[in-house]
Amino acid sequence: MNQSIEIPDVSIHQQECLSIDNFKQMDKLAVEQYGLPIELMMENAGLQLARLVVHLLPKNTSQILIGIGTGNNGGGGLVAARRLAGWGYDVFLDIPVRELKELPSIQLKRVLSFGVKNSPIKNPDLFVDAYLGFSQRLPLSSDYKQSVRKANAFRCIKISLDIPTGFDKETGLSEFNPHAILMLAVPKLELCMPDVSVDLYVADLGIPSKIYDSFNIMQPNFSKSGIIRTARKE
Numbered sequence: 392m393n394q395s396i397e398i399p400d401v402s403i404h405q406q407e408c409l410s411i412d413n414f415k416q417m418d419k420l421a422v423e424q425y426g427l428p429i430e431l432m433m434e435n436a437g438l439q440l441a442r443l444v445v446h447l448l449p450k451n452t453s454q455i456l457i458g459i460g461t462g463n464n465g466g467g468g469l470v471a472a473r474r475l476a477g478w479g480y481d482v483f484l485d486i487p488v489r490e491l492k493e494l495p496s497i498q499l500k501r502v503l504s505f506g507v508k509n510s511p512i513k514n515p516d517l518f519v520d521a522y523l524g525f526s527q528r529l530p531l532s533s534d535y536k537q538s539v540r541k542a543n544a545f546r547c548i549k550i551s552l553d554i555p556t557g558f559d560k561e562t563g564l565s566e567f568n569p570h571a572i573l574m575l576a577v578p579k580l581e582l583c584m585p586d587v588s589v590d591l592y593v594a595d596l597g598i599p600s601k602i603y604d605s606f607n608i609m610q611p612n613f614s615k616s617g618i619i620r621t622a623r624k625e
Contacts, residue, residue: 395446396616398592403621407608408580411525411560417576417606418525421598430494432596433463436575437470439594439617440552443573444475444517447548452516453479456545458538458556459486460522461495467552467575468521469498476505485511485542487522487534511541518542520551520567531557531566539567554579563587577608578621591621 409417421427444455457472459465465486472482484507491499503509520542522535531539539556542549549569557566560581571590572582576598582591595613603610611619 396442396618398443398446398616398618398620399612400622401611401619403578403583403591403593405580405583408578408583409606409608410580411554413606414575414577414579415525417598417602420602420605421596425599425602427597429463430466432598433466433494433498434470435596436467436552436594437472438474440467440471440519440521440550440573441474441478442616443550443571443592443594443618444471444519445478445480447550447571448480448517449548454481454483454512454514454516455519456483456485456512456515456517457519458522458542459484459491459495459499460524460535460556461488461491462524462526463492463494464521464524464552464554465491466495466498467524468519469495469502471519471521471552472507473498473502473505476502476507482507483512483515484509485538487538488532515545515547517547518545518549520549520556520569522556522567523554524552525554527554527556527558529557529559536566543568554582573618577603577611583621592618593621594618 551569555565
């Protein structure tokens with residue numbers, strides 16, 4: 392199995408963050424102006440998520456449960472599942488809503504060929520929330536509410552991919568309660584408030600520095616590992 396990576400701590404000021412709505416525009420520019428296909432960024436997100444999972448997974452454990460949604464966030468979770476299975480970990484899926492969109496459906500077929508189990512387990516060593524991304528809407532459906540309720544009860548490390556499921560941008564509260572959040576491409580303003588207690592990481596999606604410049608923020612220094620851990624400052 393792969394060994395853990397070194398993740399540098401980097402101080403992040405609020406003026407270096409983007410709101411979730413502005414990140415949607417950044418994501419759109421990457422596709423439209425630079426020809427970065429969504430599937431490529433999905434692959435990048437999933438690879439970085441898999442690497443963070445290995446970094447945070449307790450020693451001598453291997454059972455990982457990943458919650459999968461119907462859209463691109465779920466697709467990123469499936470890429471991570473495929474990577475982790477390829478590295479020798481035991482990976483299981485919780486898919487509350489089975490009607491996946493096109494790209495996640497393709498990823499699911501790949502994942503199953505790698506031996507990932509298309510069913511949840513009761514006591515994972517680590518859980519990943521990849522149900523819903525930045526386009527999620529509240530209130531959550533009953534299917535997701537049930538999965539989130541079960542996930543919150545797990546006595547293991549819990550990670551959210553980008554935006555925790557059930558996150559309310561107005562209040563900063565979330566229905567899913569992770570120990571760590573892997574934000575994609577840029578620190579999200581709503582998640583980087585001083586009173587947020589979870590560990591925050593940022594992962595490289597491959598978005599060019601010129602797009603960061605257009606939003607008047609610095610691109611995080613991903614050159615060492617592709618992931619940074621934020622040390623927040625006001």
